[in-house]
Structure formats: structure tokens, C-alpha cells
Amino acid sequence: MNNYTKNTEQLDRELVLRVQHGDKAAFDLLVIKYQHKIIQLVNRYVKDRNEAQDVAQEAFIKAYRAIGSFRGEAAFYTWLYRIAINTAKNDLVSRSRRHSNYQVDIQEVEIYENAPQLQDMDTPETDLLNQEILATIKKTIEGLPEEMRVAIILCEFDGLSYEAIAQAMNCPVGTVRSRIFRAREAIDNELTPLLTHGNFQ
Amino acid sequence: MSEKISRFLDDDLNYDETLGLLQVITEQPEMKDKLKRYAAVSHAMKTNDFLWVSTDFSMQINQEIQQTPVDGFLQINKKLLN
Numbered sequence: 001m002n003n004y005t006k007n008t009e010q011l012d013r014e015l016v017l018r019v020q021h022g023d024k025a026a027f028d029l030l031v032i033k034y035q036h037k038i039i040q041l042v043n044r045y046v047k048d049r050n051e052a053q054d055v056a057q058e059a060f061i062k063a064y065r066a067i068g069s070f071r072g073e074a075a076f077y078t079w080l081y082r083i084a085i086n087t088a089k090n091d092l093v094s095r096s097r098r099h100s101n102y103q104v105d106i107q108e109v110e111i112y113e114n115a116p117q118l119q120d121m122d123t124p125e126t127d128l129l130n131q132e133i134l135a136t137i138k139k140t141i142e143g144l145p146e147e148m149r150v151a152i153i154l155c156e157f158d159g160l161s162y163e164a165i166a167q168a169m170n171c172p173v174g175t176v177r178s179r180i181f182r183a184r185e186a187i188d189n190e191l192t193p194l195l196t197h198g199n200f201q
Numbered sequence: 202m203s204e205k206i207s208r209f210l211d212d213d214l215n216y217d218e219t220l221g222l223l224q225v226i227t228e229q230p231e232m233k234d235k236l237k238r239y240a241a242v243s244h245a246m247k248t249n250d251f252l253w254v255s256t257d258f259s260m261q262i263n264q265e266i267q268q269t270p271v272d273g274f275l276q277i278n279k280k281l282l283n
Binding site for chain 1: 203204207208211212213214215216219222223226227235236238239240241242244245246247248249250251252253254255258259261262263265266267269
């Protein structure tokens with residue numbers, strides 16, 4: 001286990017301890033941290049994004065209700081991941097019972113666990129806006145000064161820790177933090193008008 | 202504070218700094234929105250898929266968990282702390 005993973009797990013455990021002591025806001029932070037990963041995971045099982053978000057919500061609520069039993073033997077995300085998969089599978093089974101034409105072979109679905117969404121049901125408008133957003137992100141990254149571009153790429157695309165990026169770029173960790181932050185700010189500045197215009201709330 | 206949001210996404214904050222961030226996003230909705238945007242962009246860069254999670258997502262979870270008593274947690278948790 002590298003320091004990066006260790007830090008994540010330790011921090012999650014500390015947040016979980018706070019939740020176990022009644023700090024519901026700490027759970028909010030865990031939700032924001034993992035909501036994208038969980039929705040994407042559920043989206044491999046459940047057809048469309050709205051449904052996937054409903055199921056992901058249910059998974060988080062189940063996790064909260066069960067959090068007293070979390071003892072930190074596994075990483076929080078591993079624990080949450082299992083809850084999300086079980087919730088998604090249960091959702092598929094209950095839907096197939098409700099609708100006779102909604103036949104689902106869960107084993108078949110599991111084959112696609114590492115694949116992208118089974119079936120994306122986005123509207124053409126949403127799809128177009130998503131493409132525009134992705135293009136804006138790409139264009140902004142391409143226009144960044146080299147040291148910021150390299151830092152954000154090593155961080156997001158290659159998943160390197162700040163320490164590893166600092167070594168690769170031969171600069172202090174503090175400089176890496178600053179470069180990554182400034183890259184994110186630049187992307188955020190370009191994206192915010194698009195999100196506002198696209199009615200993302 | 203925005204830099205701390207960035208660092209939080211990369212697991213670079215220590216516990217005390219995370220608590221400070223927690224306090225800020227609880228009190229300042231605009232900082233929570235920024236965290237959500239940063240998280241969405243981070244996810245998009247990793248997956249080439251922009252997945253926007255509505256404000257309702259965490260709000261509805263929050264409403265639901267407000268109704269869940271925490272007493273049951275405390276008893277279990279004492280074992281963890283001792």
C-alpha cells in the first residue's frame with residue numbers, strides 16, 4: 001500500500017468515526033467524494049443516469065444506516081462499493097419482477113462490470129452539452145502553461161500522488177499543489193458559464 | 202480555501218485540514234458547489250464522461266439521514282475508540 005492510498009483510507013476512517021459519533025456533515029463530505037464513482041458503478045447495472053442516481057442515493061442511505069457496523073477492516077470505499085453493487089442488483093431484480101418484459105440476467109451484467117455504461121439513455125441535448133463540456137475541458141488543458149498542464153495530467157490521467165509528481169517535475173510538493181489548483185481554477189472559470197447556461201444545478 | 206478543495210480531491214489534506222474544509226462547505230454553499238464542480242471535472246478527466254450530479258442528490262440523502270437516529274452508532278463506536 002503506498003502513502004497515497006494509506007492517506008485516503010486513514011482520512012476516510014476518520015470521517016467515518018465522526019459520522020459514527022453523529023456528525024452527519026462528515027457523511028456529506030464522503031458522499032461528495034465518492035458520488036461520481038458510485039453513480040458510474042451503478043450505471044453499469046442500471047440503464048439510465050436518472051435511475052442510476054436514484055439507486056446510488058439508496059446505496060449511500062443504506063451505507064449511512066449500516067455505518068455503525070463499519071469497523072475499518074476494509075477501506076471505506078471497498079465497503080461502499082459492495083453496498084452499491086448489491087443495491088444495484090436488488091434494483092434490477094425488483095424491476096424484473098415488476099415488469100415481465102424487463103428480463104435481466106445479473107450474471108451477464110456482471111461481465112460488464114469493468115465496462116462503461118451498459119446503455120446510455122441521455123437525451124441528444126444532454127449528450128451534446130456533455131460533449132461541449134468535455135471539449136471545453138480539453139481545450140482549456142491544452143491552453144494551460146506547460147508546468148500546469150503536466151501537473152494536472154500526471155494527477156488526473158496518470159493518478160500520481162503529489163509527491164510522485166514533485167519528483168517527476170523536480171519541484172517542491174507545494175509547487176505541485178499550486179499548479180494543480182491553478183489548472184483546476186482555469187478549467188472551472190471556463191466551465192462555470194457553460195454549466196450555468198446548461199442549467200446544471 | 203479553493204486550494205484545499207483541490208487538495209481534498211487528491212487526498213492531500215490531513216485530518217484537521219479536512220475538518221476545516223468540512224466546516225467551510227457546511228457554512229458556504231458556494232464552496233460546496235465549487236467542490237462539486239471540481240469533482241465533476243476530475244471525474245470527467247479520468248473517464249472522458251461528464252457526469253453532473255444535481256444538488257438534490259446529496260440533499261435528498263441528507264434529508265433521509267436526518268431521520269436516522271445515531272444512538273445505535275455510539276455504542277458500537279465506543280469499542281473502536283477503546
